Amino acid sequence: GEDVEQSLFLSVREGDSSVINCTYTDSSSTYLYWYKQEPGAGLQLLTYIFSNMDMKQDQRLTVLLNKKDKHLSLRIADTQTGDSAIYFCADDMRFGAGTRLTVKP
């Protein structure tokens, strides 16, 4: 089937920027999404980008899309301890393995 891949772990210091990367194979998706999962809970939509866009900024979040390389990234500026969670990239139906972001004080 179609795949969405991302690295499993990222650790940053509070106040630094975090960049989470993702690659996907299905180029037919209209939107690409980033979700956040707190421990023991479901996923919540964090942000999205339309497949014809290169960049989208939403407060501390910046999404970059390189359609040619099928590469998606999520940048979190001024990362806080409350940002510690698992972040999933997704196309219309499939999800990556999730990146566990740990923010150290």
Next chain:
Amino acid sequence: DGGITQSPKYLFRKEGQNVTLSCEQNLNHDAMYWYRQDPGQGLRLIYYSQIVNDFQKGDIAEGYSVSREKKESFPLTVTSAQKNPTAFYLCASSIEKTPRGAFFGQGTRLTVV
């Protein structure tokens, strides 16, 4: 309040028994999905349904069954044929191909002993 509800939150079953996980949504979404989450493997698609009375196999449908008799409900049965059923199961619903993405339930943690 609109949302998607999974029940129960925790479920224990003996090996060899079938078990049904409930998923109900009042968001008027046409599409519903079941995912299985295992540590380090992210979410894997079990089944999805884009309309009432129709559903499709996902990537890991073996050992599972679903029904979609009502728009609001998409129950998942984990059968005794599923070799490793202990996992965290997530149900989601969506209006397809919109920026709103999918809405997720809080999940059911199934433990088979």
